[in-house]
Amino acid sequence: MSHHEKWALILGASSGFGAACTRALADAGFNIFGVHFDLKSTLPRALQVKADVEKKGRKALFFNKNVADDKNRAEIIAALDDYFKQNGGGTVQVMLHSVAFGNLKPFIAPDPNGAVDRKAMEMTLDVMANSLVYWTQDLVRANLLGRGSKVWSMTSSGSHRVIVGYGPVSAAKAALESHTRQLALELAPKGICVNCFQAGVTDTPAFRMIPNAERIKEHIMTLHPDGRMTAPEDIARTIVAFADSKLDWITGTVVRVDGGEDNI
Numbered sequence: 001m002s003h004h005e006k007w008a009l010i011l012g013a014s015s016g017f018g019a020a021c022t023r024a025l026a027d028a029g030f031n032i033f034g035v036h037f038d039l040k041s042t043l044p045r046a047l048q049v050k051a052d053v054e055k056k057g058r059k060a061l062f063f064n065k066n067v068a069d070d071k072n073r074a075e076i077i078a079a080l081d082d083y084f085k086q087n088g089g090g091t092v093q094v095m096l097h098s099v100a101f102g103n104l105k106p107f108i109a110p111d112p113n114g115a116v117d118r119k120a121m122e123m124t125l126d127v128m129a130n131s132l133v134y135w136t137q138d139l140v141r142a143n144l145l146g147r148g149s150k151v152w153s154m155t156s157s158g159s160h161r162v163i164v165g166y167g168p169v170s171a172a173k174a175a176l177e178s179h180t181r182q183l184a185l186e187l188a189p190k191g192i193c194v195n196c197f198q199a200g201v202t203d204t205p206a207f208r209m210i211p212n213a214e215r216i217k218e219h220i221m222t223l224h225p226d227g228r229m230t231a232p233e234d235i236a237r238t239i240v241a242f243a244d245s246k247l248d249w250i251t252g253t254v255v256r257v258d259g260g261e262d263n264i
């Protein structure tokens, strides 16, 4: 029965884009494997997302684990594999990498402790960019992604623009887009599409950590002809529309969902 079930895997399911996409995909008939990394204070938001999926009559298997840890990744993928084996097979049709865990220090600061260092730089690239490759590799090896599956990740205009305090994350976004092109090329023979969404500036917990977030927000609202920022639901509606199995020729690209913001 279960290969008729639709499943999405959301990395970063408890907040922002990940939470909105989880809810929208559940509305569209997807069951959800959700991964998030929440301590006591933010755990309720993860439980709420899971409860919302179940309220919609879908299954929700959630894991509160760091996606950048090799052992966690192996355990979670083994759990997905077990689930499908015990339920007559199946694959993940939509995967979203929407993980925000970056260092926001400047490269240059009067006190070296105030500047990004090797450990912080490498952690940011590992969590926000390289982990996309490791998850995709292991899912493909376990035959959990197949013809028609879509892999998405979240980039930003920071991949090609400078923003104060965003240096390590900018580097991660540039790497993420490069990883996306490479994965798309190598997975084309298997019929798996790999793309990025470039979201406009969106008021989420991760955005509020960026230095000058309030100023950036005001700037966008003033500049944008529609007078609003991007909302997580803008991405959520798009991921649902692109889940259509007939859309199988869009791969290795960046789909901007920003109301035109990056042209301004």
Ligand SMILES: NC(=O)c1ccc[n+]([C@@H]2O[C@H](COP(=O)([O-])OP(=O)(O)OC[C@H]3O[C@@H](n4cnc5c(N)ncnc54)[C@H](O)[C@@H]3O)[C@@H](O)[C@H]2O)c1
Binding pocket: 011, 012, 013, 014, 015, 016, 017, 018, 035, 036, 037, 038, 065, 066, 067, 068, 097, 098, 099, 100, 101, 127, 128, 154, 155, 156, 157, 198, 199, 200, 201, 202, 203, 204, 205, 206, 207
């Ligand atoms: N907010 C924006 O303006 C904006 C714009 C463009 C792109 N993005 C990108 O979108 C993605 C999601 O950002 P958001 O704004 O929705 O952030 P958010 O803080 O609202 O959500 C981040 C999610 O990632 C999870 N997470 C963080 N570190 C993790 C880890 N190590 N392991 C597992 N889960 C982890 C959190 O639990 C949470 O579910 C990021 O890649 C971000 O750079 C954000």
